[in-house]
Amino acid sequence: MSDHHTYKKIELVGSSKTSIEDAIENALAEAAKSLNLMEWFEVIDTRGHIVDGGVGHYQVTIKVGFRIVNS
Amino acid sequence: MSDHHTYKKIELVGSSKTSIEDAIENALAEAAKSLNLMEWFEVIDTRGHIVDGGVGHYQVTIKVGFRIVNS
Amino acid sequence: MSDHHTYKKIELVGSSKTSIEDAIENALAEAAKSLNLMEWFEVIDTRGHIVDGGVGHYQVTIKVGFRIVNS
Amino acid sequence: MSDHHTYKKIELVGSSKTSIEDAIENALAEAAKSLNLMEWFEVIDTRGHIVDGGVGHYQVTIKVGFRIVNS
Amino acid sequence: MSDHHTYKKIELVGSSKTSIEDAIENALAEAAKSLNLMEWFEVIDTRGHIVDGGVGHYQVTIKVGFRIVNS
Amino acid sequence: MSDHHTYKKIELVGSSKTSIEDAIENALAEAAKSLNLMEWFEVIDTRGHIVDGGVGHYQVTIKVGFRIVNS
């Protein structure tokens, strides 16, 4: 077995009507459909749309790190 | 009708005793008193005061983008 | 009495299974065990571990500012 | 007469279907409707919408500096 | 239907002998061969090669955001 | 009375022939003509013009935070 791993990071934007945390969870749930080895995330940017003078959607950009299979 | 718009961005600091999201909503509600065409916000900075060893107020700096009337 | 104070800032990483705000509160509660004069915090970075395709822990890096005793 | 001036900077987002330069000019033209003493601009961010696999609109964020009247 | 979407951002470098705008269009045209739901781009970096004391190629790094299918 | 306030930040450039501090004071004095509730400033950039091989004017860009009336 190798004594080191290699990881890849992808950049996602999750959205939610309710909270920043929910937007992060939504992005991770979407990524989990095609990735098995996700290990960590980093919040890069938080923004959102405004509707009727309040938050319409939070839009949270994250990077997700996952181990490359067999690395 | 013009085929392009112009937007202005202003910088606000919202505060809240309960959450980051509530501080954002408070800033937007205040801005909505004088602005009609707000479209998006960007979180610039998150900080707060400490009271009795815990968070007293969250202070969230956001930029708010709105379309200039008749642009 | 002096007409000025001096503050020190330390960097902490709080973690929580539930929310960004809770991670901040956990870091402040830990710091409050040894510091009396904490005045403000600044969020530096938000990230976390992923478990089963969702957030395992939020890890929030903050700087905490406190007044140096007798300064 | 004072030996110094004070300037204010505002942040605008100009848009254009044709070029980055045109988006800047559109933002300046809009600002010129209400400001007389504009002196310089700084490009902060360049982005845009995608339509049919190409650029729909360029969106250029600029800061505009103008002298405050009578300063 | 879900009340939220998830987006992915990829980083491309387009090049052109003629202009910054053309380099952006070239990168988008290439991406459009395999992506259907591209929505926005962000300019990250502008540079280029020098040939005979002038611009040989503009090289413009952009991020392209597109909606993940069925998200 | 509300348990939270909202603040706005504006960006100014003060100038002075003598010092960085004087340029900041000049910008604040100008802002004070129209704003009552200024609370803090942040220095963003320091630069200046050169005259006869020395500093002609210091130009200090600051952000000024003030509480929105009745917020």
Added chain:
Amino acid sequence: MSDHHTYKKIELVGSSKTSIEDAIENALAEAAKSLNLMEWFEVIDTRGHIVDGGVGHYQVTIKVGFRIVNS
């Protein structure tokens, strides 16, 4: 033949017990398994785990640029 190319950049984290250079080489070797046209890399971040008061693994985040096939 086209007079311009388009490149894609991906973000990888290589690791190594011995050196920063070795972590970069490990990431490139892993990427080379699926990419033919890699041209350059950029070091984004260097960090690592600590074991027994020394470096356990170096973890080096790089961006890898490669030409898109047939672009």
Added chain:
Amino acid sequence: MSDHHTYKKIELVGSSKTSIEDAIENALAEAAKSLNLMEWFEVIDTRGHIVDGGVGHYQVTIKVGFRIVNS
């Protein structure tokens, strides 16, 4: 004797009613009460409180580097 040293950097905020330089000196004087081997400082941030339309206090954040004893 070792052929290398190790240094630690701490972050302080000095304040002064009169000048940026005085705020730096105040922070250093406070640090000097407990540190013997301070070698350099770096200015990280300059801000302040506003009182009566002028500067109340300058608040200058600095990092102070000092050699670790016996390193």
Added chain:
Amino acid sequence: MSDHHTYKKIELVGSSKTSIEDAIENALAEAAKSLNLMEWFEVIDTRGHIVDGGVGHYQVTIKVGFRIVNS
């Protein structure tokens, strides 16, 4: 022959009444008067003067990289 080269980077500000690209070309043309081995440029900043409510001059700051002779 050496198996490696050394490059130097200088920082220039080109200006133009017509476009960002023209400002870059003007800076390169000026540099080419004294430098033979220029290889690449990087755009650092884009700004300009405003005249009559529109762009007077674009001012584009670039870094120019050239190989040191005989390196």
Added chain:
Amino acid sequence: MSDHHTYKKIELVGSSKTSIEDAIENALAEAAKSLNLMEWFEVIDTRGHIVDGGVGHYQVTIKVGFRIVNS
């Protein structure tokens, strides 16, 4: 047992005549004299002194993260 931990990050500058990696190891070895629970490091800055036209000492600034005892 708590379901979360709190970490502290300190900033160190390690130096070495031989390599960047050695400078990091020197800083960690020094920190290990007083800290038991170090978990990770982040490289913040790499610089050095020049002696006789070559590197005299590498000076590498790192942040070291360690778990607070009993957190």
Added chain:
Amino acid sequence: MSDHHTYKKIELVGSSKTSIEDAIENALAEAAKSLNLMEWFEVIDTRGHIVDGGVGHYQVTIKVGFRIVNS
């Protein structure tokens, strides 16, 4: 006469025992010995040496912009 100019920017570090402004003036005075067309400066970094628990020298890094002769 050309309708545009080209400028070059160089980076200097001025030092002074007394103030930040004096360090800037010292750097400009030194540059003025060999440059005729200096137009502006930008402060990049402010730091210094510590002597006897106070500021020994301020070290201020500036960029100086000057017009290239005959451009």
Added chain:
Amino acid sequence: MSDHHTYKKIELVGSSKTSIEDAIENALAEAAKSLNLMEWFEVIDTRGHIVDGGVGHYQVTIKVGFRIVNS
């Protein structure tokens, strides 16, 4: 003798087939051919070319600080 010095910083890119440290040494050796008073360097960027799925050349951008003669 003056009680202060002035330094200039230049930006170089050194390259090497073997290591980051070797690329730095190569840049310093080249600079030493024309500069006598080099005092320190700062690593600004690390990147490289990829050849056959591995590092072809490391390219390390550094700033070199040297005292201006007779300053």
